Amino acid sequence: MRTPVIEIKDLWFAFNKHLVLKAVNLTIYPNEFLALIGPNGGGKTTLIKLMLGLLKTEHGKVLIFGQKPKQVAHLIGYVPQDVRINTNFPISVHDVVLMGRLHPRQGWVRYSRKDHIIVQNALEKLGMWQYRNERIKQLSGGQRQRAFIARALAVEPEILFLDEPIANVDTKGQTEIFSLLKDLNKSITILVVSHDFMVLSSYIKAVACVNQRVHFHAAAEITDEMLEMAYHCPVELIAHGIPHRVLRKHEEH
Amino acid sequence: MFDALQFEFIRNAILAGVVAGVVCGIIGTFVVVNRIVFLAGGIAHAAYGGIGLAFFFGLNYLACTLSFTIFVALLMAAIMLNAKNRSDTFIGVLWAVGMAMGVLLLDLTPGYHVDLMSYLFGSILTVSQSDLWLMLGLGALIVLVASYFYKDFLALSYDAEFAQLRGVPIKFLYFLLIGMIALSVVMLIRVVGLILVIALLTISPYIAEKYAGSLQKMIFFSVLLNLLFTLVGLWLSYTYNLTCGATIIMVSAGGFFISLLGDRIKHFRLRLKPISNKAK
Numbered sequence: 001m002r003t004p005v006i007e008i009k010d011l012w013f014a015f016n017k018h019l020v021l022k023a024v025n026l027t028i029y030p031n032e033f034l035a036l037i038g039p040n041g042g043g044k045t046t047l048i049k050l051m052l053g054l055l056k057t058e059h060g061k062v063l064i065f066g067q068k069p070k071q072v073a074h075l076i077g078y079v080p081q082d083v084r085i086n087t088n089f090p091i092s093v094h095d096v097v098l099m100g101r102l103h104p105r106q107g108w109v110r111y112s113r114k115d116h117i118i119v120q121n122a123l124e125k126l127g128m129w130q131y132r133n134e135r136i137k138q139l140s141g142g143q144r145q146r147a148f149i150a151r152a153l154a155v156e157p158e159i160l161f162l163d164e165p166i167a168n169v170d171t172k173g174q175t176e177i178f179s180l181l182k183d184l185n186k187s188i189t190i191l192v193v194s195h196d197f198m199v200l201s202s203y204i205k206a207v208a209c210v211n212q213r214v215h216f217h218a219a220a221e222i223t224d225e226m227l228e229m230a231y232h233c234p235v236e237l238i239a240h241g242i243p244h245r246v247l248r249k250h251e252e253h
Numbered sequence: 254m255f256d257a258l259q260f261e262f263i264r265n266a267i268l269a270g271v272v273a274g275v276v277c278g279i280i281g282t283f284v285v286v287n288r289i290v291f292l293a294g295g296i297a298h299a300a301y302g303g304i305g306l307a308f309f310f311g312l313n314y315l316a317c318t319l320s321f322t323i324f325v326a327l328l329m330a331a332i333m334l335n336a337k338n339r340s341d342t343f344i345g346v347l348w349a350v351g352m353a354m355g356v357l358l359l360d361l362t363p364g365y366h367v368d369l370m371s372y373l374f375g376s377i378l379t380v381s382q383s384d385l386w387l388m389l390g391l392g393a394l395i396v397l398v399a400s401y402f403y404k405d406f407l408a409l410s411y412d413a414e415f416a417q418l419r420g421v422p423i424k425f426l427y428f429l430l431i432g433m434i435a436l437s438v439v440m441l442i443r444v445v446g447l448i449l450v451i452a453l454l455t456i457s458p459y460i461a462e463k464y465a466g467s468l469q470k471m472i473f474f475s476v477l478l479n480l481l482f483t484l485v486g487l488w489l490s491y492t493y494n495l496t497c498g499a500t501i502i503m504v505s506a507g508g509f510f511i512s513l514l515g516d517r518i519k520h521f522r523l524r525l526k527p528i529s530n531k532a533k
Contacts, residue, residue, distance in 0.1 A: 054414055073418045080414065089286060089411050090465045099408050102419040107401045135466050151415070 011060030038210035077157030094132040100154025122150040141168030270483035277453035278476030285458040295344040297447040299351025305358030326435035374498035375446030
């Protein structure tokens with residue numbers, strides 16, 4: 001049997017006594033391309049932060065490559081949900097992406113030639129190389145999101161977490177980004193939080209519905225049946241409902 | 254103006270101003286981008302408690318003030334990290350209590366009445382040679398630490414979560430940064446006064462942030478602006494016989510308003526542009 005990349009066992013998590021995640025069990029194997037869907041406040045971002053080790057588990061276990069998240073954090077690429085943090089900060093796109101190559105306690109040692117090549121590749125993959133000297137506040141929302149994806153790729157991760165990576169991106173850009181992810185997925189495991197269920201459906205391999213509890217649905221692609229299964233999740237159908245209606249309209253034609 | 258340079262106290266004042274400007278340009282940049290101006294103000298005012306302690310117990314001024322200020326600063330940092338949503342209130346309390354404690358302890362100190370004003374606005378014209386050496390030493394230490402951890406401080410300030418994923422020891426660095434603020438404050442409080450410390454820590458970095466494309470440039474511009482404001486202030490105060498610290502602050506404030514005015518004009522021009530294009 002293949003060894004899992006991520007193993008979550010009986011995980012419970014509460015914020016200020018408000019229960020966010022309940023009895024979560026999830027096992028993810030290498031080269032998975034998993035979509036996390038569910039309502040706002042359903043615990044998607046919390047679940048990701050627990051897997052990243054940014055939040056501490058209170059009850060239960062989260063293992064990445066069989067180890068505690070903190071020990072393997074350098075193998076993880078992360079695109080945060082809110083790319084508007086610190087928009088006024090004086091930093092160029094290039095410097096943001098270089099953060100992906102940061103090795104702590106290096107002191108006066110500068111980034112190596114190899115680091116710069118990796119950063120250039122990441123920026124080029126996302127079509128952001130020409131904007132490398134722009135200040136981050138001069139970018140549009142979509143461009144900023146690409147810069148953050150480039151930063152996650154610069155890590156050269158084995159697992160990639162993306163929290164709503166296409167929220168500000170136009171349709172063409174969404175397709176580009178997901179094609180890129182699909183390509184990357186040949187060698188790495190990807191977890192993506194997204195509300196754009198329909199855009200996702202042709203790229204992902206499995207879906208996890210997150211609403212306090214987590215329901216895992218393995219499937220090669222999202223079929224009608226799969227959608228039906230998704231609706232059976234104990235989820236207020238915000239995320240599910242809209243694509244559902246879109247789908248029905250198309251079917252009626 | 255150059256004849257003033259023959260006086261040793263003027264040369265010392267200029268050197269002290271230069272060191273203060275450099276240190277505040279570096280530390281102030283981190284204060285502004287991390288949005289902890291209020292915390293820096295709290296540290297500067299609470300330091301007065303340390304001064305009171307030193308006089309009341311007849312302890313070494315520098316050792317006592319420095320240890321007290323670093324203690325209060327680290328306490329504030331711990332509050333910032335652990336009770337973020339109420340931290341401003343707690344810092345406000347520490348700010349006031351530190352100051353009041355200093356005033357009371359000085360009241361109770363027999364036969365000694367320190368002029369509060371000299372700690373608020375400093376007395377840059379009375380800087381001694383030994384003060385200057387101490388400032389140079391501490392200034393060099395701050396420059397070394399800030400440059401050694403530059404990349405880590407940049408990551409911490411811009412995106413602490415991502416920095417943590419990259420293995421940056423964010424708590425350690427946060428305490429280190431706040432410790433450095435405390436060090437700068439104590440080192441400069443007798444020289445330029447705590448009000449001037451806050452002005453040098455905030456005004457120049459604020460102006461620099463708008464025009465700098467990177468954190469490094471922001472530090473560079475803030476240091477330059479600080480030097481400009483300090484030297485112009487010193488010259489004005491010498492020429493017109495004004496209180497030195499207050500003059501430097503007013504010059505900085507002048508720079509601040511000119512920069513705001515510049516923004517308004519730029520904004521106004523950008524709005525006019527499409528109209529003038531239409532007229533063509």
